Amino acid sequence: MEDAYPYLPQFPESGRKHVRDQQIRCARKLKESLDNLPASDLYGRRQQGYRYMVQVFLAFAGEVFEMAKQGALGYSGVEAACEEFMRRLAIRVAGEHGAACGLSFMIDNFAHLRSEVWTDLKGLPEWQEYEDGLLSLEVPEARVPTPAEKLHTRIDEPICGERSLRMPGVLIKLAYSLTAAPSFHLIWYFVVAAFAFWSMCTASG
Numbered sequence: 772m773e774d775a776y777p778y779l780p781q782f783p784e785s786g787r788k789h790v791r792d793q794q795i796r797c798a799r800k801l802k803e804s805l806d807n808l809p810a811s812d813l814y815g816r817r818q819q820g821y822r823y824m825v826q827v828f829l830a831f832a833g834e835v836f837e838m839a840k841q842g843a844l845g846y847s848g849v850e851a852a853c854e855e856f857m858r859r860l861a862i863r864v865a866g867e868h869g870a871a872c873g874l875s876f877m878i879d880n881f882a883h884l885r886s887e888v889w890t891d892l893k894g895l896p897e898w899q900e901y902e903d904g905l906l907s908l909e910v911p912e913a914r915v916p917t918p919a920e921k922l923h924t925r926i927d928e929p930i931c932g933e934r935s936l937r938m939p940g941v942l943i944k945l946a947y948s949l950t951a952a953p954s955f956h957l958i959w960y961f962v963v964a965a966f967a968f969w970s971m972c973t974a975s976g
Contacts, residue, residue: 776831776859779852781843786834793830797823805871813873817891820872824857824864825897831856836904846908853901857892858884 778787801823808815832853838844844852861877861884869875877888892898 776856779838779844781838782834783838786837789834790827790830794827797826801868801872816872817874818895820864820868820874821892821895822897823868824860825892825895825901827860828853828857829897829900832901832904836908839908849905849908858882861888 801819804819805816808819835844835849835852839846839849858878861874862882864872865875865877869877877885879885
């Protein structure tokens with residue numbers, strides 16, 4: 772898959788080799804299984820193709836789970852990486868084994884994996900291993916900043932001109948108060964905040 776999947780920079784070389792080795796082994800098993808199935812057994816051939824995909828996918832997912840446990844990848848990043856790997860794997864399988872396995876239909880016109888294919892893959896017993904891996908991941912709770920921290924937030928990125936600006940605390944408090952102000956004061960608060968911000972930009976230019 773190294774020529775078909777853009778691995779993350781932090782993906783270890785040992786992990787890439789593991790995925791590649793698994794692909795080679797599973798491809799040999801797939802060929803052997805297809806040789807023993809009659810051409811008329813379309814269901815059996817598709818199931819063998821699906822199992823080949825899931826076994827290669829699980830090798831990749833296992834490496835991604837380890838990266839997540841080491842803090843190199845977040846939970847949403849795990850799912851996104853795995854889904855993209857499966858999509859690209861399906862494209863490759865459809866091209867290389869689609870005719871033999873009856874899986875040429877897996878990808879739609881937008882290069883997405885068809886929903887019925889996802890359903891078939893998730894129906895395999897091997898898919899539970901991936902779900903168990905997701906369940907084993909611990910997601911740290913996001914820390915919510917206190918109101919005081921919000922009021923003292925500083926903006927260090929250049930906004931106007933070439934100089935970095937630090938927004939005064941009074942302007943931050945003004946913006947923060949918008950969430951609590953009565954509805955008939957919202958427009959007035961917005962106008963004052965916009966004028967103050969424009970004045971700062973003009974002075975810094």
